[in-house]
Amino acid sequence: MIVETSHLNLYYGSFHALKDIDLSIKENLITGIIGPSGCGKSTLLRVFNRMNDLIRGVRITGAVLIDREDIHSPVCDLILLRKKVGMVFQRPNAFPLSIFDNIAYGPRIWSITDKKTLRDIVERSLAAVDLFDALKNRLKESALSLSAEKQQRLCIARLLAVEPEILLMDEPCSSLDPIATGKIEELMLVLKRKYTIIIVTHNMQQAARIADEVGFMLLGELIEFNSTKKIFTNPSDRRTFDYISGRFG
Amino acid sequence: MDRHFDEELQKVKKNLLEMASLVEESITKALEALKKKDLKMASEIKEIDHRIDRFEIAIEDQCIELIARHQPVGTDLRFLIGVIKMNNDMERMGDHAVNIAGSVAFLIEQPRIKPVSNIWSMASEVKEMLKDSVKSFMDNDAKKAQQVCARDNVVDEMRDETIRILLTYMLEQPDKIGSAIPLLLVAKNLERIADLTTNICEDVIYIAQARVIKHHAEEEKG
Ligand SMILES: Nc1ncnc2c1ncn2[C@@H]1O[C@H](COP(=O)(O)OP(=O)(O)OP(=O)(O)O)[C@@H](O)[C@H]1O
Ligand SMILES: [Mg+2]
Numbered sequence: 001m002i003v004e005t006s007h008l009n010l011y012y013g014s015f016h017a018l019k020d021i022d023l024s025i026k027e028n029l030i031t032g033i034i035g036p037s038g039c040g041k042s043t044l045l046r047v048f049n050r051m052n053d054l055i056r057g058v059r060i061t062g063a064v065l066i067d068r069e070d071i072h073s074p075v076c077d078l079i080l081l082r083k084k085v086g087m088v089f090q091r092p093n094a095f096p097l098s099i100f101d102n103i104a105y106g107p108r109i110w111s112i113t114d115k116k117t118l119r120d121i122v123e124r125s126l127a128a129v130d131l132f133d134a135l136k137n138r139l140k141e142s143a144l145s146l147s148a149e150k151q152q153r154l155c156i157a158r159l160l161a162v163e164p165e166i167l168l169m170d171e172p173c174s175s176l177d178p179i180a181t182g183k184i185e186e187l188m189l190v191l192k193r194k195y196t197i198i199i200v201t202h203n204m205q206q207a208a209r210i211a212d213e214v215g216f217m218l219l220g221e222l223i224e225f226n227s228t229k230k231i232f233t234n235p236s237d238r239r240t241f242d243y244i245s246g247r248f249g
Numbered sequence: 250m251d252r253h254f255d256e257e258l259q260k261v262k263k264n265l266l267e268m269a270s271l272v273e274e275s276i277t278k279a280l281e282a283l284k285k286k287d288l289k290m291a292s293e294i295k296e297i298d299h300r301i302d303r304f305e306i307a308i309e310d311q312c313i314e315l316i317a318r319h320q321p322v323g324t325d326l327r328f329l330i331g332v333i334k335m336n337n338d339m340e341r342m343g344d345h346a347v348n349i350a351g352s353v354a355f356l357i358e359q360p361r362i363k364p365v366s367n368i369w370s371m372a373s374e375v376k377e378m379l380k381d382s383v384k385s386f387m388d389n390d391a392k393k394a395q396q397v398c399a400r401d402n403v404v405d406e407m408r409d410e411t412i413r414i415l416l417t418y419m420l421e422q423p424d425k426i427g428s429a430i431p432l433l434l435v436a437k438n439l440e441r442i443a444d445l446t447t448n449i450c451e452d453v454i455y456i457a458q459a460r461v462i463k464h465h466a467e468e469e470k471g
Contacts, residue, residue, distance in 0.1 A: 182252070189253050208318040209254070232317040 002027040002166065002196050003048060007062035010043060017043050019220040030188060030197045032211030034204045039217040041200040045168050049085040050078060086159035090171040092151035094143035099135055102143045102154055106162035125157040129187055149180030169199040185210050204244055208232050216240045254319050258328060261311050265332055268304035269383040271297055272339050275346040280372045282353050294350035301343035308336045327459060331452040338445045345438040352431040359428040362418060367411040368435055374404055375443045382446040391457040394450035404443035411436045
């Protein structure tokens with residue numbers, strides 16, 4: 001288990017957004033989190049790299065272990081945690097910098113300045129998202145000149161540059177068309193060989209296609225967590241079935 | 250774009266082809282055991298059949314999972330539906346091989362009778378049909394599949410002739426009834442295998458061309 005929570009509760013002020021969540025996420029799998037809007041998917045994802053710390057009034061109880069380490073313990077190094085657990089957002093958030101500098105951004109924060117090392121990291125990271133051949137002669141161009149799909153790939157490459165273990169993805173394809181979505185999904189299937197991926201998606205077909213295990217959330221509760229096959233052929237909870245069969249949600 | 254899903258479909262196809270070769274092996278071996286009156290060889294068919302049964306369950310499971318997870322459309326959907334049906338038909342062919350092998354025990358003490366040669370020609374026609382139907386699936390070749398279907402009549406005629414000859418034999422030489430009845434059953438089982446190979450071919454045509462040819466559906470639509 002690379003990520004484990006037990007009795008995880010999260011409150012936004014008095015609003016109880018995550019309710020007693022027990023979850024175990026395995027290494028080198030794609031775990032999908034599905035559920036209707038407002039059920040707490042993004043909130044849960046943000047717990048894993050403590051992005052909720054940035055929101056005022058948030059209170060968390062229970063335990064969250066990553067690599068068996070309690071991420072809320074005072075000795076947990078937040079910078080290291082965010083390096084280890086990277087996040088890809090709904091809209092590609094490429095920086096208004098060159099393609100090269102986008103990728104080199106993270107490593108530079110980690111004080112890597114050697115030109116050759118940086119070039120190697122940029123090449124490796126772009127190659128990992130299958131962009132290197134397309135972009136190797138355009139590294140000085142602005143990242144914002146790329147298509148949405150390529151920008152999303154670039155954002156993933158930027159994460160890979162700091163050698164994370166876990167990739168959190170919050171609806172990474174929702175601003176992409178079906179073809180671009182298909183390409184990002186194929187990329188995820190390649191990336192899972194090296195990384196653990198947790199993806200939140202509104203699109204349950206996407207979870208069905210690419211996830212190995214799926215969690216279904218409803219009103220802050222984790223209703224069911226099972227293999228994708230089980231969830232989509234014979235879910236244990238009636239509410240899961242109602243949701244995936246389009247009976248509500 | 251090569252999709253992960255296409256690889257999954259290829260795996261299904263590979264499994265079905267593996268199962269088909271087990272079915273061929275099982276039928277061939279059952280007939281060989283019959284020819285040699287070899288009880289030991291006949292007893293091996295059961296083991297092959299268990300393996301066929303395991304394939305059937307695994308392939309069906311794979312297809313259901315792919316349908317649930319990928320919501321296939323068009324040719325992908327027809328492929329998976331077709332495979333589910335072929336899977337079922339192949340498993341039944343395996344059962345017919347078990348039946349044929351079961352006849353060996355009844356023949357062992359019996360004298361050899363002449364009509365047995367009809368059985369061998371039927372058997373070789375049926376084996377050819379099976380081989381060609383599997384090949385048509387492998388190559389997604391609707392034309393070849395259509396040709397196999399046309400041969401079903403030949404086998405039906407061979408069966409009718411075999412039954413006629415065997416009946417005459419039994420009437421004329423009641424002491425040969427013990428030899429003739431197991432052969433009647435073998436003829437029946439061979440004919441059923443031929444029917445099932447035409448089912449496979451109908452599915453190949455359905456997958457390749459989205460045409461339903463069984464029960465002369467197209468002629469009726471007119
Ligand atoms: N910063 C915040 N302050 C207060 N309430 C919040 C905050 N962020 C989210 N919430 C509430 O918490 C609940 C869960 O929100 P969250 O964004 O995690 O849902 P979600 O499942 O990701 O929804 P969607 O599918 O729409 O993205 C919602 O009711 C939401 O209104
Ligand atoms: Mg959200």
